Amino acid sequence: MNTEFMDALTELEKEKGISKDVLLEAIEQALISAYKRNFNSAQNARVDIDRETGEVRVFARKTVVEDVVDPRMEISLAAASELSSAYQLNDIAEIEVTPRDFGRIAAQTAKQVVTQRIREAERSIIYEEYIDREEDIVTGTVQRQDSRFYYINLGKAEALLPVNEKMPTERFKQHDRVKTYITKVEKTTKGPQIFVSRTHPGLLKRLFELEVPEIYDGIVEIKSVSREAGYRSKIAVHSREEDVDPVGACVGPKGMRVQTVVNELKGEKIDIVRWSEDPEVYVANALSPSKVVHVDVDEESKVANVVVPDYQLSLAIGKEGQNARLAAKLTGWKIDIKSESEAERDDAVEGAAESSPDIEDEIEGEQIES
Template sequence: MDINFNTGPVRHELLQVADAVAREKSIDRDSVLEAMEQAIQTAGRRKYGQDHDIRATIDRKTGEIRLYRYTQVVDEVEDEATQTTVADARHRKPDAAPGDFLVDPLPPIDFGRIAAQTAKQVIVQKVREAERLRQFDEFKERVGEIINGIVKRAEYGSVVVDLGRAEAVMRRDELLPRESFRVGDRVRAYIYSVREEPRGPQIFLSRTHPMFMAKLFAQEVPEIYDGIIEIKGCARDPGSRAKIAVTSNDSSIDPVGACVGMRGSRVQAVVAELQGEKIDIIPWSPDTATFLVNALAPAEVAKVVLDEDTQRIEVVVPDEQLSLAIGRRGQNVRLASQLTGWDIDIVTETEESERRQEQFRERSRLFIEALNVDEVIAQLLVTEGFESIEEIAFVAEDELSGIEGFDPDVAAELQNRAQVFLEARDRRMDDKRRELGVEDAVAEIEGMTPLMLAQLGEKGVKTLDDLADLSGDELIELLPAGTLDEAEANRIIMAARAHWFEDEPAAGEVADDGDAVGAEAGAGDAADADADGAKA
């Protein structure tokens, strides 16, 4: 950037330089002129003194440079270089008031070599800042797009890409495995982030992002671009394998076939861009179980069991399909889990059968011992779906009597035996709770059963403070699985903490000694309050 700073009343060459820089850097002409004004001000302060408030203006039509010194009118002077009193100011300006400025024109500056170099550095810096701001404003609206660029240089495994009007960075972990670029190579990538950093706005590119594959399909499949086919999800193991879920808003169009294309032309174009990454195109379904079965393709699924509370699914597959369902190094099940958002447990039909038989035997044994019934009746109860003594004790009597071979008398007797068993167990557990030293105050919390109290006592939770110090998750972990849900555990914890706040007077309440509690509380009270807050 060559700028002639010789003195003169008219500076058309400055305007010509500003226009040229604005065009070259694609920034506003005024931004360049403001940078020049800043440079001239810097040079002016070097000549007239750094303490003075020197300001420069460049006429936007003629290019004439004007230099001024500003002095602020104040009631009390703190800086003699930039301020003056009202009395002194009124010698020059009769109506001067605090806050006004006295403006003194200064003669033009004859720029020396050092001053000109300094001015040039200021202009270059300001123009660079304006250019970065323009880049940030332009590219922050383009996050989520695919962009083409040319590799400019490689730094520590990362690649700097020239986008024409800006530079972007693609880090090593955003490149496909075994992929390398040389200077001058063309590259296509996904803009996943544009953010401000200490060294200026940075544009980050990726070729491993799941949405890069989705955008490539949108470019290759017109139906996706037109909105007829919708991409519902993507999951990738970059450079190796990927899954994409699609659905059609037009029942006459097959979404999978449209994405594959004639003889696989469309999907092959995406595969080629992704360096041979294998892509499974999955039909999306609003039914979770169906979608999960599709996501595990090419493996066949015999049965699924959903647990919506924990977002987990158990998938039962034929024995010979187990390795196919899991995939190499767990790749297939991992991608299916990412695609659906569910945690997936895979078991074979043999394992599932053995587990169910073991559960059947355990529950039958429990009913035989607790209800003093024969094996046939116990197995009937298990077959009908009863899992615990509590269910038998408190279920509607007609549900028991409705079992084939049971009459109302048998149902009533079973319920009576179940209730007697539970009462006896509660007495034993209550005695055990007392032996373990669990306080009565803990037992009085609503929802705490004798069995739970004994189990907590064995784990060292014996007082209200012991229980109150736990979190809801910790309480759930201390008890057998399925005993409490998260909401019930949190309610019990809050009930245990209630005693921490019982003795706290309300803000502004008058204590026994007549002093107001709150703002007038002593340092000791404040410390106690802080300690209570930490417990809460």
């Protein structure tokens, strides 16, 4: 190694942010192993790299003793005194043992160490960048796929989109650009692994945050999201300012804001409803677009009994129960839906049961009369 190598380490420190001293210490440690491996040495050794010239020297470290038992690890006091009069018993004496052709081995080892440290530093930088972006949206291009993942190129890194985290209604081709939601970032021996999703409710929430300035500014708040990816979603919104309509803000002029989100989600239908502290109002809103006659809630069991017009029953329940299911997820309430005619029939049965006399009382009355 020479001064050019040292200059290269200085440049590397500026460009990659890898400390020159840390690199040199790592190279010295690697050279100790290389020395022992290539020269069959079992003795203690120390490698020193001159910080100015890059000159590499190897020193054997031996304990100063009265009588030498193991010459590889020990040196007599008399021999140590020839090196320096300052040595005393039990001191560690250092003797230069640099092999003649050690420079070639040193250069190869240094290159390997520097390359490895650069790779580790780049991986660490990528990890630190993306660990801070968990629960955020990233845009990338589809590179390839296997039986488990779609591999999304994010530029500096590659993200893994599990096959079951892709919306069932979409198909990807190579080089397609997609927005995904980062669910998890893990540090592994092969570098950071970034897992993303297209089905996570967080993707819907973040898309609205990007499209609606009022949400970004904190005026409108997304209180809850429920989603069946690729088919239908519901979001509950609330405004912190009375003169701002949270639903209208999310829909946007001529529906442009919500349409942008729908397009990104490949036509997924989105119901935007107004959040309310009153569970009866909130449940009624959540069943949109169905109209609701009235809602009775049981706070203890967290059950909401909902009555809707007869002609709205199928709309309230939705295809295969989807609307009711999403409303229940959105509100956190179990929702039991009945039509008006069913509710009237049930009320009539209950009323008849309450008004009819008890059979045992009738029998007892007959016995008294006789």
